[in-house]
Amino acid sequence: MGRAPCCEKMGLKKGPWTPQEDSILISYIQNNGHSNWRALPKLAGLLRCGKSCRLRWTNYLRPDIKRGNFTKEEEDTIIKLHENLGNRWSAIAARLPGRTDNEIKNIWHTNLKKKLKNYQPCQNSKRHSKINQVSNKGPTTSESSNNSNFSTNNSTSTKQHIKIAPNSPQLSSSEMSSVTLVVDDSQMVTIKEEKIESSSSEYFPKIDESFWTDKLSTENNMVVGHDQEIQVREENVDIFTTSSKMEEDMDFWYNVFIKTGDLPELPEF
DNA sequence: AATGATCCCAACCGCAATCTA
């Protein structure tokens, strides 16, 4: 996969765009669209590389861009989304109509990061370490060993256990905690957080993609999201991860539980 | 008023994913 040669080509202009260049780009795209960014500057008569044109258009000239300061609501949204998605600016921008990833990235680094230093609205801020498979070995900590409802026991309870393994902010970075969301018949949710010993890799062994292709064909799985599956067993529901999208959704659910106590509705397929 | 520090944001860089021939 070779990299496209870009602005180093002789004669191509770099740096801030002039109003003239902007108007040339706008009128060209309005008349011809932007099916090929690389060819565009030549066709439009701009001494810019295609990449520069694309950036200028998507970050500044696009007609649907909302200009002006971010509202409090937008800032709160960014903070919440960043909590769930991390530095995935384009994903955050997709949820904020009229705002670009670049703009959000800038506002984050200049304003919001500082705000968050003074105020930590959610205790589980950076839990983006691996969310790993729930092992049927069960808990290894002294406390969690009391969690008799967990995993593959033979209880006839109808409680559902959704177990994930985020890093707890209360614990040092070298430690890991697991969170079990216990959902009973009446949709009542209980959250249990447990410290996991350093041998957590055993407790949450990693799985590869083949796990799912194997499992899906042989076991009773309920698809609940783009890349995620909840494996339904008789008494409980274990969540496994197969992709970063899964982590996002797990974070989302976790945060809804933490903040509202409500059981979020799972997406339908 | 001068100057250095800091803030802010548009633009660039480079990697990786995706597309296409």
Next chain:
DNA sequence: GTAGATTGCGGTTGGGATCAT
């Protein structure tokens, strides 16, 4: 199936604006 072209994305930078001394 593969290599090259294109696009998308996140990190970083440059320089003007503003603030503090």
